[in-house]
Amino acid sequence: MTDPKVLIYLMRRDLRVSDNPVLHSLTTNKDHGFTHLLPIYVLAAQQLEVSGFIEGDAKCPYPEARTQVGGFWRCGPHRLKFTSESLWDLKESLEKLGSGLCIRVGMVGEVISQILEAGNINAVWLTGEEGVEEAREEREIRRACKNNGVDFKLWVDEKYLIDDRDGLVPTDPQELPDIYTTYRKSVEPLREQPRAVLATPEPNSLPPFPSSIPPQPGPFTIPQSLPELQAALMKPLNNEPLCRAPPVMPPNAKSAHPFLGGETYAQKRLGHLLSSGSMTNYLNTRNGLLGPDFSSKLSAYLALGCITARQIHAQMSAFEDGTNDSWTGVSGYGKGENPGTSHMRFELLWRDYMRLCTRKFGPKLFSLEGFKAGEQVGGRWAHPSRPRPGQSGAEVKEMLERFMNGTTGMGLIDASLRETYLTGYTSNRARQNVASFLAKHLSIDWRLGAEWYECLLVDYDLSSNWGNWQYVAGVGNDPRGQARIFNPVKQAFDYDPNAEYVKTWVPETRELTDPGECFQAWTVGEEKRRQVGLNGLEWVERPLKRIEFTVGRGKGNGRGRGSGGRGESGDKSRDGRRGYQAQPGTGQNPRYGGRGYGSSRGYFRGGQRGRGDGRDARMGMMDRDRASNPEQQQEV
Numbered sequence: 001m002t003d004p005k006v007l008i009y010l011m012r013r014d015l016r017v018s019d020n021p022v023l024h025s026l027t028t029n030k031d032h033g034f035t036h037l038l039p040i041y042v043l044a045a046q047q048l049e050v051s052g053f054i055e056g057d058a059k060c061p062y063p064e065a066r067t068q069v070g071g072f073w074r075c076g077p078h079r080l081k082f083t084s085e086s087l088w089d090l091k092e093s094l095e096k097l098g099s100g101l102c103i104r105v106g107m108v109g110e111v112i113s114q115i116l117e118a119g120n121i122n123a124v125w126l127t128g129e130e131g132v133e134e135a136r137e138e139r140e141i142r143r144a145c146k147n148n149g150v151d152f153k154l155w156v157d158e159k160y161l162i163d164d165r166d167g168l169v170p171t172d173p174q175e176l177p178d179i180y181t182t183y184r185k186s187v188e189p190l191r192e193q194p195r196a197v198l199a200t201p202e203p204n205s206l207p208p209f210p211s212s213i214p215p216q217p218g219p220f221t222i223p224q225s226l227p228e229l230q231a232a233l234m235k236p237l238n239n240e241p242l243c244r245a246p247p248v249m250p251p252n253a254k255s256a257h258p259f260l261g262g263e264t265y266a267q268k269r270l271g272h273l274l275s276s277g278s279m280t281n282y283l284n285t286r287n288g289l290l291g292p293d294f295s296s297k298l299s300a301y302l303a304l305g306c307i308t309a310r311q312i313h314a315q316m317s318a319f320e321d322g323t324n325d326s327w328t329g330v331s332g333y334g335k336g337e338n339p340g341t342s343h344m345r346f347e348l349l350w351r352d353y354m355r356l357c358t359r360k361f362g363p364k365l366f367s368l369e370g371f372k373a374g375e376q377v378g379g380r381w382a383h384p385s386r387p388r389p390g391q392s393g394a395e396v397k398e399m400l401e402r403f404m405n406g407t408t409g410m411g412l413i414d415a416s417l418r419e420t421y422l423t424g425y426t427s428n429r430a431r432q433n434v435a436s437f438l439a440k441h442l443s444i445d446w447r448l449g450a451e452w453y454e455c456l457l458v459d460y461d462l463s464s465n466w467g468n469w470q471y472v473a474g475v476g477n478d479p480r481g482q483a484r485i486f487n488p489v490k491q492a493f494d495y496d497p498n499a500e501y502v503k504t505w506v507p508e509t510r511e512l513t514d515p516g517e518c519f520q521a522w523t524v525g526e527e528k529r530r531q532v533g534l535n536g537l538e539w540v541e542r543p544l545k546r547i548e549f550t551v552g553r554g555k556g557n558g559r560g561r562g563s564g565g566r567g568e569s570g571d572k573s574r575d576g577r578r579g580y581q582a583q584p585g586t587g588q589n590p591r592y593g594g595r596g597y598g599s600s601r602g603y604f605r606g607g608q609r610g611r612g613d614g615r616d617a618r619m620g621m622m623d624r625d626r627a628s629n630p631e632q633q634q635e636v
């Protein structure tokens, strides 16, 4: 009998069996020499809270998985659910192929090291990622492999539209143009560029799953069913709401993102978009706000690698070329590239571009000054511990709390924030407005918004989230930078002219007939407020922002009217940099992770400290890190 030769395939954001380079190579290259394949997914303790996997009174060995500036849970309920569904779908798909999936809990590098130390592993393969934490994992695994005499291979991440190896993506990240359009022009025509998708492995074509695997080290227990997995993930989050006075689901409101996670559902969704004609119409509908089909809703699948951009491209090409008769009769079928499919490629390239920006700018992705570090923009933004002149910390805290629970008094913004809280999704149009409102109207540290999205979004993606927040805050790759401000009243008139979206998510406005009143309920007169039940509501009486706006004059000029432009937010008058932004790479507990920004404490941890669950000691360790760095202390 030959000795077993076991290959670990660590799956991170490539949760699919189709168009998967690692699985494909194992089925096509029969000389790989492995007798067994062990696909592993680790629920990473710094990215999602894992204490729910502990039974009994044992203490969790890791700090809570909180964001660094705001102290929010890094992975909220919507993405926990979607991720668990995606994992289970992957497990079932691998089982159908005659393989399996081993789920583990802990710090990724540590988990893999423990398995290597138990012996009998010959190689570890994984796909490279751009994030700071993911790169750290890769270094740790590489080191563990070296220490244990095990082969290590980092595969090229192939879930993007343009392949890194085709000579179109700059090999030196610093050569990436700072403007998206310049990059796009350098890679067009987009329809010609993507590589072909890789075939899905046939059943029993992969090396078999090992018969024995080192157990999950304590104190964690791995659930054996999807409901148990979801219960363990949700357990720590059930103890407290994510914010003060959270919104409740309005009657008759429906999620625009009712989709289950996983490769199976990603493919179904793509099929639906093509067969329903939604993809053909995409250019006309993509700025819509309500309903599942105004845009693709593929982002969450793309973020976890349940589907690849080139799979979307390939299916669109088949549609355009008329090579799949099941689409006969659908508008645009067989008629070549159309505005909808062309624009989808354009958006998918944005996603590529955001990833390449992460590669280029590294930890600057999380810096208050963004990619423009050194351009002295930091003093613009308040944080509860760093109010701007004339403000108190309590005022900033209240503004932020009302941002989080969607009671700012600005209809479009509140609708989007409540929708995001309740469903994990909001449209790109709404996201742009929300980010602009926080950073440019409220002048609050935009990283708190980025972290809040990290917690809430079902499709959270490191590069797309942080890159877009920087872009809108004016410290990223928007050539118009600080000069571009979204007027949320004008935007509401343009994209929600009948206030259907605002009325759906801010049900208190449903009795109002004038859309302008829905967009800013403070404009409703006293008598009417009483009649429609708006009387006494804080966000009606005391909105965080009042924008004078008249439809005839403000609409269409991109600026609103009266004080509706940038002046009313006070951006220009109050400045003076206070030098408080974090220095990349400081104040972190290196073992636990962190992405090189902010402090570890977070501001909105409501009641987490000193609750006597054994975690104070760990937080104390992080406090010491901060105390050794006075600049860092100033930061929070």
Ligand SMILES: Cc1cc2nc3c(=O)[nH]c(=O)nc-3n(C[C@H](O)[C@H](O)[C@H](O)COP(=O)(O)OP(=O)(O)OC[C@H]3O[C@@H](n4cnc5c(N)ncnc54)[C@H](O)[C@@H]3O)c2cc1C
Pocket (backbone or CB within 6 Å): 286, 295, 296, 297, 298, 299, 300, 302, 303, 344, 347, 348, 350, 351, 352, 354, 426, 427, 428, 429, 431, 432, 435, 453, 457, 459, 460, 461, 462, 464, 465, 466, 468, 469, 472
């Ligand atoms: C402040 C802010 C935060 C954002 N955070 C995220 C995030 O965490 N994850 C995420 O995937 N997208 C993010 N986006 C980008 C965009 O809003 C979402 O990708 C899109 O709304 C997802 O819905 P969809 O799949 O229906 O998009 P569609 O309109 O159908 O677009 C198709 C795909 O193109 C990509 N795409 C579209 N627009 C962008 C963009 N501006 N940047 C990068 N990729 C894009 C996405 O992968 C998307 O699935 C953010 C945008 C803003 C303004």
